[in-house]
Every structure is written in C-alpha cells, then in structure tokens.
Amino acid sequence: MGNVVQLQLLRALGEFLLAREVQARLGLVGLALLAAVTVGVRGRSTRLAVGAAVVFTLLMTQA
Numbered sequence: 001m002g003n004v005v006q007l008q009l010l011r012a013l014g015e016f017l018l019a020r021e022v023q024a025r026l027g028l029v030g031l032a033l034l035a036a037v038t039v040g041v042r043g044r045s046t047r048l049a050v051g052a053a054v055v056f057t058l059l060m061t062q063a
Contacts, residue, residue: 026059033059 022030033056040049 022060030056030059 019031019034022034026033033052036052037049037056040046040052
C-alpha cells in the first residue's frame with residue numbers, strides 16, 4: 001500500500017516539474033500541448049495524444 005502512495009507522489013512531482021520546465025521554455029503553447037497529450041492519453045484518443053506529442057517534441061527540440 002505504501003508503494004502505491006509513493007508512486008503516485010513521484011508521478012505528481014514529475015508532472016509538476018515537467019509542467020514548470022515546459023512553461024519556462026515554451027510558455028502557454030507548451031502547456032496547452034502537454035495538456036492535450038494528457039487528455040488524449042486519459043481519454044484513449046490516440047490521434048490527439050500522438051499529434052500533440054509530435055508537435056510538443058518538435059517544439060522542445062527547437063527551444
């Protein structure tokens with residue numbers, strides 16, 4: 001049971017740190033793309049998730 005809580009805390013911390021890094025480099029566009037990836041994955045919409053991930057990756061390589 002403790003491992004599950006630790007895993008959830010690590011995941012939340014990772015999402016928070018990733019969001020801060022994206023905002024610092026890409027601003028609102030990066031946050032919107034990161035949100036689109038998350039919504040696509042949770043909603044099982046592969047087209048949205050893959051498309052947003054590709055655009056996000058391209059922007060991060062340029063930043």
